[in-house]
Amino acid sequence: MELKVVKASVEKGEGLGWGKSLLVPSIQEILKNDSQSVPERYIQEQKDRPLISQNLFDSLQVPVIDFSMLAQKDANEIRKLDLACKEWGFFQIINHGVREEIMVNMKAAMAAFFELPFQEKSKCAKAANEIQGYGQNFVVSEKQKLDWCDMMFLKTFPHETRNFKFWPLTLPGFKEAVEEYSTEIRKVSNKIDANLSVLMGMDQNGLKRKLGEFQQGIRMNYYPTCSRPDLVLGISPHSDGSLFTLLLQDDEINGLQIKHKEVWIDAKPIPNSLVVNIGDAIEILSNGMYKSIEHRAISNEKKPRMSIATFVMPGDEVQIGPLDSMVNEKHLPRSYRNIKYIDYIRQKFAMKMQGKAHTAIVKL
Ligand code: OGA
Ligand code: NI
Numbered sequence: 001m002e003l004k005v006v007k008a009s010v011e012k013g014e015g016l017g018w019g020k021s022l023l024v025p026s027i028q029e030i031l032k033n034d035s036q037s038v039p040e041r042y043i044q045e046q047k048d049r050p051l052i053s054q055n056l057f058d059s060l061q062v063p064v065i066d067f068s069m070l071a072q073k074d075a076n077e078i079r080k081l082d083l084a085c086k087e088w089g090f091f092q093i094i095n096h097g098v099r100e101e102i103m104v105n106m107k108a109a110m111a112a113f114f115e116l117p118f119q120e121k122s123k124c125a126k127a128a129n130e131i132q133g134y135g136q137n138f139v140v141s142e143k144q145k146l147d148w149c150d151m152m153f154l155k156t157f158p159h160e161t162r163n164f165k166f167w168p169l170t171l172p173g174f175k176e177a178v179e180e181y182s183t184e185i186r187k188v189s190n191k192i193d194a195n196l197s198v199l200m201g202m203d204q205n206g207l208k209r210k211l212g213e214f215q216q217g218i219r220m221n222y223y224p225t226c227s228r229p230d231l232v233l234g235i236s237p238h239s240d241g242s243l244f245t246l247l248l249q250d251d252e253i254n255g256l257q258i259k260h261k262e263v264w265i266d267a268k269p270i271p272n273s274l275v276v277n278i279g280d281a282i283e284i285l286s287n288g289m290y291k292s293i294e295h296r297a298i299s300n301e302k303k304p305r306m307s308i309a310t311f312v313m314p315g316d317e318v319q320i321g322p323l324d325s326m327v328n329e330k331h332l333p334r335s336y337r338n339i340k341y342i343d344y345i346r347q348k349f350a351m352k353m354q355g356k357a358h359t360a361i362v363k364l
Contacts, residue, residue, distance in 0.1 A: 019349025020129040022139040028150050028224050029118050036227045041146050043231045050298045052230045062267045068095040082199050089278045089293030090258050092270050098184040109177035113168055114222045124166045133166035138353045148232040148299045150222045156182040157216035189312045201325030211314040219309045226299040234297035238353035241345050242279035242311035249307045259294040284336045287322035294355050316342035336362045
């Protein structure tokens with residue numbers, strides 16, 4: 001069988017950005033030839049396989065934050081947010097103000113892209129020395145196990161980081177849907193950042209003042225059905241390199257799991273909500289008070305699952321390190337060294353996804 005590798009030419013002058021990743025076949029295409037196939041390259045080592053059977057910790061729920069209460073500066077809701085960040089690193093937000101229509105359009109645009117013929121999708125394919133575009137990232141060795149997932153990564157903010165070479169511009173409505181969704185998510189992220197600023201001992205503009213204009217990137221994950229979800233992983237355990245991430249997930253299909261007190265638990269979808277998780281950059285800035293938590297996605301036999309992750313990040317040239325307000329020589333010594341954000345993100349993209357291994361570079 002001929003494997004269709006998602007491939008674009010390597011162009012001169014590229015590759016000086018965030019990183020690169022080996023080119024790999026599209027799992028969606030492999031399954032078009034044989035929907036039951038589970039190629040060896042996707043079968044995880046025994047120790048890494050997910051437990052698909054009944055989840056013993058079904059009763060545990062990721063905290064839910066009512067965003068409209070935060071807007072009213074409700075002290076109880078702010079305390080809930082603080083606890084969610086400390087104890088979970090994850091929360092789901094409801095009443096976030098993003099109109100349902102905008103989320104529906106975004107999901108439809110993503111679905112329309114992944115339903116295109118392979119040849120069409122390949123026009124947006126990432127090159128080996130790029131991380132934007134259609135394909136897969138974090139593949140650094142031919143021997144490494146692959147995730148049961150195809151993805152599309154696009155930078156969306158600041159405007160000048162948009163590289164339309166990787167956007168399916170001929171797909172009706174795609175560009176508009178991504179732009180509109182990203183603009184709305186930016187508003188939500190501004191409110192999250194204002195709240196986190198205050199919780200980290202600053203005024204509400206504290207993070208913006210320290211970090212300048214935030215960058216935003218969108219990762220669309222397409223997880224095809226799998227005849228043996230017990231053998232594979234949709235996305236390997238990792239923490240995000242962002243400040244924080246907002247995830248729009250399928251309203252019905254479970255897939256996202258987070259590691260809470262050493263146990264994998266499902267982040268069960270709440271329709272129209274957004275899942276928010278703390279990324280490595282906030283862990284570093286908060287001097288470890290808020291942790292970026294390991295998470296993964298599992299696949300399923302019944303339906304393809306799609307998710308849309310928006311990463312909110314500092315600018316490339318910004319130095320990140322524990323905030324003065326989070327360090328105290330006596331009681332809260334610095335746990336992380338300072339690092340330029342692009343150096344941090346480059347070394348994250350240089351490794352396979354492997355839990356929090358990539359965070360070692362900043363730990364003191
Ligand atoms: C990610 C991610 C989880 C999911 O894209 O970083 O963790 O449920 N996705 O798709
Ligand atoms: Ni993630």
